[in-house]
Amino acid sequence: MKPQAIVIGSGFGGLAAAVRLLARGYRVRVLEALDTPGGRARVFARGDFQFDAGPTVITAPYLFDELFACLGKRREDYVEFLPVDPFYRCKFDDGESFDYVGDDERLLGEIERLSPKDVDGYRKLVRHAERIFDIGYTELADQPFSRLSDMLRIVPDLTRLSAYRSVYSLVERYIKDDRLRQVLTFEPLLVGGNPMRVPGIYLLIHWLERKWGVHFAKGGTGALVQALIRLIEESGAELEVNAPVDEILVKNGSARGVRLADGRELTADIVVANADPTLVYTQMIDPRALSFGRAARAKNKRQSMSLFVGYFGTNKTFEDTRHHTILLGPRYQGLLADIFDRRTLADDFSLYLHRPAATDRSMAPEGHDAFYVLSPVPNQKSGISWGEVSERYFDAILGELEERELPGLRQSIVTKFSVDPRYFEEDLRSKDGAAFGLEPVLHQSAYFRYQNACPDVMGLYFVGANTHPGAGLPGVLCSAKVLEHVLPPFGAAHTAAQGAA
Numbered sequence: 321m322k323p324q325a326i327v328i329g330s331g332f333g334g335l336a337a338a339v340r341l342l343a344r345g346y347r348v349r350v351l352e353a354l355d356t357p358g359g360r361a362r363v364f365a366r367g368d369f370q371f372d373a374g375p376t377v378i379t380a381p382y383l384f385d386e387l388f389a390c391l392g393k394r395r396e397d398y399v400e401f402l403p404v405d406p407f408y409r410c411k412f413d414d415g416e417s418f419d420y421v422g423d424d425e426r427l428l429g430e431i432e433r434l435s436p437k438d439v440d441g442y443r444k445l446v447r448h449a450e451r452i453f454d455i456g457y458t459e460l461a462d463q464p465f466s467r468l469s470d471m472l473r474i475v476p477d478l479t480r481l482s483a484y485r486s487v488y489s490l491v492e493r494y495i496k497d498d499r500l501r502q503v504l505t506f507e508p509l510l511v512g513g514n515p516m517r518v519p520g521i522y523l524l525i526h527w528l529e530r531k532w533g534v535h536f537a538k539g540g541t542g543a544l545v546q547a548l549i550r551l552i553e554e555s556g557a558e559l560e561v562n563a564p565v566d567e568i569l570v571k572n573g574s575a576r577g578v579r580l581a582d583g584r585e586l587t588a589d590i591v592v593a594n595a596d597p598t599l600v601y602t603q604m605i606d607p608r609a610l611s612f613g614r615a616a617r618a619k620n621k622r623q624s625m626s627l628f629v630g631y632f633g634t635n636k637t638f639e640d641t642r643h644h645t646i647l648l649g650p651r652y653q654g655l656l657a658d659i660f661d662r663r664t665l666a667d668d669f670s671l672y673l674h675r676p677a678a679t680d681r682s683m684a685p686e687g688h689d690a691f692y693v694l695s696p697v698p699n700q701k702s703g704i705s706w707g708e709v710s711e712r713y714f715d716a717i718l719g720e721l722e723e724r725e726l727p728g729l730r731q732s733i734v735t736k737f738s739v740d741p742r743y744f745e746e747d748l749r750s751k752d753g754a755a756f757g758l759e760p761v762l763h764q765s766a767y768f769r770y771q772n773a774c775p776d777v778m779g780l781y782f783v784g785a786n787t788h789p790g791a792g793l794p795g796v797l798c799s800a801k802v803l804e805h806v807l808p809p810f811g812a813a814h815t816a817a818q819g820a821a
């Protein structure tokens with residue numbers, strides 16, 4: 321009999337883990353608390369509109385190809401990737417705009433137009449980003465950091481590349497124009513990092529985008545989730561939604577299965593949690609199974625910021641708006657401090673606007689357009705009463721969009737709704753309503769992030785944004801790759817678990 325694996329959660333981390341477990345010969349059962357799969361990448365359906373709830377920017381598409389190849393399939397037979405051009409259009413408060421594109425010549429042309437004095441600096445910066453990528457991504461992203469010595473081994477390289485300094489301070493070294501500095505430092509926000517203190521190693525995201533481009537799944541990210549579900553189900557995995565797990569059962573130091581909220585107990589040889597490890601350690605395991613201080617340390621970790629996301633459909637199209645638009649506000653550093661440090665809700669915004677129909681017309685009904693707008697906001701530690709402010713905040717954002725990007729917007733809206741930090745805390749079960757899990761700072765990276773193999777409970781593993789290497793689709797897919805290094809050799813898990821029983 322093949323050993324049984326239970327995966328808690330069907331985010332991209334959980335689905336990627338399911339693929340890799342199937343490829344190793346496990347029987348796999350995925351248990352998802354919500355009524356739809358995908359986690360942050362679920363789909364909200366409203367009438368004729370379908371909105372991807374979260375991730376839309378696909379970088380490093382080869383990581384998806386690898387998953388299909390693991391089970392002997394071709395990704396192209398399940399879902400198509402479309403290139404996005406420009407990657408992003410950035411609009412500044414002074415009315416100027418900048419197209420961030422993949423093509424070197426066009427990109428240098430854009431820099432020359434915006435800030436001629438920064439062309440040489442950008443060339444140097446991009447070489448620096450590539451060198452960081454060669455180490456931080458190529459060598460480390462899918463490797464386990466189970467021992468402190470794994471971390472110490474990389475210190476000389478990090479030091480040589482100044483990768484311990486903040487992304488902003490590295491960019492500032494090469495780029496003089498304030499607007500260009502913003503363009504080249506906002507990327508860490510997409511994985512929950514404050515550009516002012518996220519370590520320079522995250523500059524690798526810039527090179528990652530330049531190297532493999534920015535893509536969109538035809539039919540939306542929801543189509544990519546469905547493709548992965550089809551892939552695992554064809555290989556015999558079972559996926560159950562509306563199946564929240566309350567407890568991970570531990571016997572004699574080994575994970576033996578789970579207890580669901582409805583009281584059912586399911587046994588397994590190994591358990592892989594795509595759920596937030598902070599909540600696993602503080603609420604889902606008998607504290608006697610954990611080493612002293614594990615739960616207290618988990619509680620004290622610093623969570624990333626949260627998000628306000630407004631979804632809306634219109635009865636006309638906005639052809640001048642690109643797929644990914646970044647609308648930068650009048651303040652950058654001050655706004656970041658409001659979000660990450662002062663934890664107050666500012667009156668000004670920096671927004672990301674998603675218009676998928678710009679790349680794939682099928683993403684909105686004929687003659688209509690569909691959008692989401694995302695505003696980084698403080699996490700639930702702020703004490704902001706979202707029940708009171710949410711509607712007003714959304715109205716203010718729509719006003720800003722109407723003024724700066726989408727003329728006549730409010731009159732054309734036919735459907736709208738929003739999510740705020742309460743959604744991340746209550747629906748997605750993330751500590752403090754963090755949108756991206758632990759904040760990516762040096763002391764919460766690699767060895768200091770949640771490890772993929774639980775140090776206390778044999779047969780318990782973690783994948784997803786809270787584990788090494790971190791949030792974002794490339795990060796969570798790599799976390800499932802790390803799993804392959806930390807799982808026992810095939811068959812050993814089964815034997816060990818039988819011993820514990």
Ligand SMILES: Cc1cc2nc3c(=O)[nH]c(=O)nc-3n(C[C@H](O)[C@H](O)[C@H](O)COP(=O)(O)OP(=O)(O)OC[C@H]3O[C@@H](n4cnc5c(N)ncnc54)[C@H](O)[C@@H]3O)c2cc1C
Nearest residue numbers: 329331333353359360374375376377565595784785792793
């Ligand atoms: C609005 C938004 C936009 C983003 N845009 C991008 C982007 O464009 N590109 C990019 O690369 N990244 C993006 N990100 C980040 C990216 O979406 C996430 O880092 C990634 O999807 C997280 O995947 P995950 O598997 O770690 O977690 P999740 O997607 O959160 O999945 C975890 C799953 O576990 C389930 N679960 C939790 N607890 C339990 C339990 N006890 N029992 C059963 N199930 C449980 C949850 O319901 C959830 O389905 C975005 C994030 C957000 C929020």
